[in-house]
Amino acid sequence: MVSEATPSGDLCSIPALLARNARTYGNSPAYREKEFGIWQSWNWAQVAEETRAMALGFLALGLNRGDHVAVIGRNRPAHYWAMVAAQMCGAVPVPLYQDAVAEEMEYVLQHCGARFVVCGDQEQVDKVLEVQDSLPNVEQILYNDKRGMRKYDHSHLNWLDDVSAEGRAGHTRLDAELDARIAELTYDHTCVMLYTSGTTGKPKGVVLSNRNIIETAKNSSEFDNLRHTDEVLAYLPMAWVGDFIFSVGQASWTGFCVNCPESAETMMTDLREIGPTYYFAPPRIFETMLTSVMIRMEDASPFKKRLFDKYMAVARKVGPAILDGKNVTGGKFAYWLGNLFIFGPLKNTLGLSRVRVAYTAGEAIGPEIFEFYRSLGINLKQLYGQTEASVFITQQPDGQVRNDTVGVPSPGVEVRIGDNGEVYYRSSGTFVEYYNNPESTADTKDAEGWVATGDAGFFEEGTGHLRIIDRAKDVGKMADGSLFAPKYVENKLKFFPDILEAVVLGNGRDMCTAFINIDLTAVGNWAERNNIAYASYQELAGHPRVLDTIQAHVEEVNKSVAEDTMLSGCQIHRFLILHKELDPDDGEMTRTRKVRRRIIEEKFADLINALYDGSDSVYTETEVTYEDGRKGKIKATLSLRDAKVVDTKNKRMAAE
Amino acid sequence: MKDTTEGYVTADGRQIGGVLMEMKNITLQFGGVKAITDISFDIREGEIRAIIGPNGAGKSSMLNVISGFYVPTVGEVWFHGKKRPQMKPYQVAQQGIARTFQNIALFKGMSTLDNIMTGRMTMMNTNLVTQAMWWGKAQREESEHREKVEKIIDFLEIQAIRKTPVGRLPYGLQKRVELGRALAAEPKLLLLDEPMAGMNVEEKEDMSRFILDVNDEFGTTIALIEHDMGVVMDLSDRVVVMDYGKKIGDGTPDEVRNNQEVIDAYLGVEHD
Structure with missing residues (x-):
């Protein structure tokens, strides 16, 4: 106790x-x-x-x-x-x-x-x-x-x-x-x-x-x-x-x-x-701010635009290191200049020039967004918390800020990982009870004061930082016993503007595969610029060059997933691009646009089989509901691709 | 029709006062064209009075007579129990009458704040030179006026566009700024020329709420022209109906709604 x-x-x-x-x-x-x-x-x-x-x-x-x-x-x-x-x-x-x-x-x-x-x-x-x-x-x-x-x-x-x-x-x-x-x-x-x-x-x-x-x-x-x-x-x-x-x-x-x-x-x-000195905002707000800056820079004069691009490149290179107080060789003067003419005024416009400590939490923040603010010299950090903990469970100390962790346990908070990977905590901030609801209180908080967060995560070896991978109920095991955390990989995929939605499969199987939904706006824009003609979403989704692009994204994600020893089993071996967008009207997503795994697994069972039996293409018919409630069928032949995976087991053996 | 001089109580319990303005046998002629023919009605203190009618019925002309912009060919306008002489527009403004226009008439390059400030022009006493030097009395005066203007900005919930040039605002907001400028003059009688024209349903609801709130909070008497029947019937206490320059109905919305002549004017009559 x-x-x-x-x-x-x-x-x-x-x-x-x-x-x-x-x-x-x-x-x-x-x-x-x-x-x-x-x-x-x-x-x-x-x-x-x-x-x-x-x-x-x-x-x-x-x-x-x-x-x-x-x-x-x-x-x-x-x-x-x-x-x-x-x-x-x-x-x-x-x-x-x-x-x-x-x-x-x-x-x-x-x-x-x-x-x-x-x-x-x-x-x-x-x-x-x-x-x-x-x-x-x-x-x-x-x-x-x-x-x-x-x-x-x-x-x-x-x-x-x-x-x-x-x-x-x-x-x-x-x-x-x-x-x-x-x-x-x-x-x-x-x-x-x-x-x-x-x-x-x-x-x-x-x-x-x-x-x-x-x-x-x-x-x-x-x-x-x-x-x-x-x-x-x-x-x-x-x-x-x-x-x-x-x-x-x-x-x-x-x-x-x-x-x-x-x-x-x-x-x-x-x-x-x-000009607050201490600031909190959910990732959505930081994202909106960045978008508005980028849109305005697109409209700026070529000279200003060039200056901005040049110095943002400098900032990306040395900014985060300077913020962490690390020794930087070269680029310091350029950063100082950039701060004088670009970053300073920009921070002032955003109202962030006096920020000493800024936090974001609630959901995963895109790495570019996070890096953008860090490189400007804004001390943006992540924390992990919930109402039952009076907010703080873990947070990032100054100088140890990274995009992919939520930091170390906050002072006075004990954190442990359960057998199923679920994160538990107890602290002096742990809530007393749910009002008039002893059953729920008992379900969430045990006699010793440990509270289940419902999130799965693990402590990184070496740094002691906590990493949240998914909701505990979605985390499973692969056939070889390694962790299966679909949302973790899906989030990485969704950070690419070309990918609107991704569903990673593989619970209880020997390898992971994925369904991908392309983002029609982003990919359509790209197609227009590259003179690729298409008549429908389905046609664009099936275009070989689109498949090539997505394959490159998937392989990049595999590389980054492979860096995690715990999660390297979640690399995507095979994938396909779905012929229709996942839609709440068809029951594939919730109204708040969260993927409904079970329904997707049932509905696209034939596609999943094809992903695991090694075939190159598959013919499928899918029922869809139109906005006026009528039903129809989409027929398509989808091609399946193999993605390169990084063989971590061999690498580790070689290191030994 | 209630015509006691003491006023009356509305359905929602507001006390309406005595006669604020009375139009007596107004006729307005442009050369050979009679825009208004022998119209009489009154506007009472604290009420919302609507003037409706089909296109070309003479509503805007009527509003211009009320605002003193047109001088009636025949007839008298009585304001505050006195016959009103022919006046310049600024004299009308000083008497406590303000208006908005059918086609927005704002200074497009100026900010919302500055536009509403212009509504207080008639109340500023310092001369050009002291204002230009912005010192002493002129500075104090501007602060006082700014305070009043800020109250209006708060009232109309347009804080977010305080510094935005009016030309960049969407139509519905420009209408609101125009209402703000009219309010800045602290009018006793506020004339609104089609305040809802060209608005979507949501903007109309917002504007209706502001009109009711102005009437309720400041006790401002309001005379308005509007095409949207739903809005008119919901907002106003009494309605004057015009057709071809003549008054064909006058009374509460319910009375007007059941008036055969009004129904005919709007829906048309069968000709044998």
């Missing part, structure tokens, strides 16, 4: 940290929000006062210990304060996704039995009112933005500012009670309850205690040396655990400033104006 972490001094709750910040960093900015075209800012002393007033107001409205307070809205200072104010009263804040529809909201509000609901604006109030009949627990609805609210029945509806005003007015009456409630808070009290997004089944309420949040905030802040002068931009959903850790946990622990954008659409402008 992990030793129970104990609080340092009396800092055992977020309200206690807030009080400390008001004493220590009273005049430093704590929250900023752009409103009416200007960055409005509050220092820690003001935030402490505002939050206290709100908490007094909550008391006046009758908020009890242990009540749940739902918070629904975009990232705004008042919403963060409402969460801390709820904690002050001994209640539990429950932030919800603001873009959830009323029915989704209904389930969560029912499940947590919230008595108070804090809404951002009229839209959110309307949603709550829509499902109010099935929510007997909801007693008070509070709103932050007054607009459009005048005509509503206000018997159970209050403007947040009125609540604070009432709290201020009644402070002599309520002060003692509030102070008593704040003093009661311990490390074991619930800090926040966050609902997992529920891609499988109903959302579950993850209960995180003050210990979980504060210990995690402390460890992770020390890991990256965060200080009270740092700046973050709070733009990711408040209901997501990461935002709670960054904008509440770490902000309270280190006292840095949380900046809230004006609206979702102005995020990129606001990012540039703030």
Whole structure:
């Protein structure tokens, strides 16, 4: 069992940290929000006062210990304060996704039995009112933005500012009670309850205690040396655990400033104006940024374009090494020049010129995208985490950043790999329980506190870095007992723009094979430039030169897969290009475009046989569903190709 | 038809005040062409008043009479209980009447912010020289106006395009900027000339919400011309129907909808 972490001094709750910040960093900015075209800012002393007033107001409205307070809205200072104010009263804040529809909201509000609901604006109030009949627990609805609210029945509806005003007015009456409630808070009290997004089944309420949040905030802040002068931009959903850790946990622990954008659409402008020093974004955002840069460079004048290409080549060569503080021979001056004229202004445009630490997580990031930012000198790193861990399981230390790992266990986190390859962890950040759901809690967390992640991975020999290969349930074994991790290889294939989708087969067999879907836009573009005529997707997919190109991609992937001793068995020996795109209408993919392996294996059984019996071509008929629901058949003769594989066994023997 | 001078309460519970503007027997003639023939109606404080009618019915002419751009050949316009003399456009603006145009009339090369700033022109008191030097009073004045403009930008949710040149914006947003410029003048009476023309359903819904919110938040009286019947019937408190320059109906949307003359004008009559 992990030793129970104990609080340092009396800092055992977020309200206690807030009080400390008001004493220590009273005049430093704590929250900023752009409103009416200007960055409005509050220092820690003001935030402490505002939050206290709100908490007094909550008391006046009758908020009890242990009540749940739902918070629904975009990232705004008042919403963060409402969460801390709820904690002050001994209640539990429950932030919800603001873009959830009323029915989704209904389930969560029912499940947590919230008595108070804090809404951002009229839209959110309307949603709550829509499902109010099935929510007997909801007693008070509070709103932050007054607009459009005048005509509503206000018997159970209050403007947040009125609540604070009432709290201020009644402070002599309520002060003692509030102070008593704040003093009661311990490390074991619930800090926040966050609902997992529920891609499988109903959302579950993850209960995180003050210990979980504060210990995690402390460890992770020390890991990256965060200080009270740092700046973050709070733009990711408040209901997501990461935002709670960054904008509440770490902000309270280190006292840095949380900046809230004006609206979702102005995020990129606001990012540039703030220039955060600590930044988090999912891979999708980094990808969008890179695409917009590349598109604009395509339209730039030839001189600028040449300059950009020349210096980006320099950056790719020496940038990452310089960032890691390694010794670089030559190219240093060119990089310095490039930084002066190209990288610096570019980073400034992107709003990333002051970034000391940037993280990405959630899914695999393309190597070129990752390298692009690293080579510009932006310290982009990867972390691996989940809600149940208060985010952090592993992260990459400075100087040991690589695209294909998720780093070493975060401070205070123990990680072990199960017999089936599944990753387990335990730490002081490990969640207390799923709210009102002991069965799920027992399924996920064992008696010793180990939590199953559902992901399969392994530690790399030598570096001790964790590598996540796939969802544990998709990982299998090859006939010779080596690991079979289809998604790992598929992701590598999909990083090629020509390949839209790939399905790797081979569970329980002696070799791996693959179905490939070409990307019609990318390959079609290439065909046009090379004067290759085609009349249909099927014809293009079957073109020998397309097959040649894809074969080259597959062989390149094989080389990179072979570098992993654990996964070298997953090299693709044979492949074919499918005559149709995998389509959710035909049941081959989910609506979120995830491959349904079992259905594909059944539907294309004849093709799989052909891949394993050594034939050169195969005739097939496939049923398809058109968009209007009619069904039809596609007939095709597909050619099968052998791809070169790197023989790792022989190589290893030769080395011995 | 409610014609008490005290006003009335609408179906959704809003209190409508007394008469703000009254058109008395207006006739407008261009040479031998009669654009408007002997039309009378009133606009009450706080209401949303629509003018509808088939193409060429004289709606835009009517709006131009209200805005003072056209002087009626016969008839009187009463505003705030006083007969309105012939006025220059800027004098009309100073009286608290602002408008948007059927074909957007923005400064295409200027940003959204600057365009809306121009709506406050009539309220700026410092002279050209002090403004050019941008010092002292002129600077203070600009800050005050900018604050008001920012409130409007926030209200219309166009923060993301604050610095974008208007010419680069899609049509629906340009319409919204134009509404913003009209609002910047803090009008008592806001005239909208086909605010939804050429918009898709989503843009129409957005615009409808803004019109209702303007009326609700600022208490602005609104007179609008619109072709989309669904929008008109949902938005307005009272509707004037025109056909061939004549008034053929006046009343609540329900009354107008059941008026035989109106149905005939829109659907056509069988000729024997």
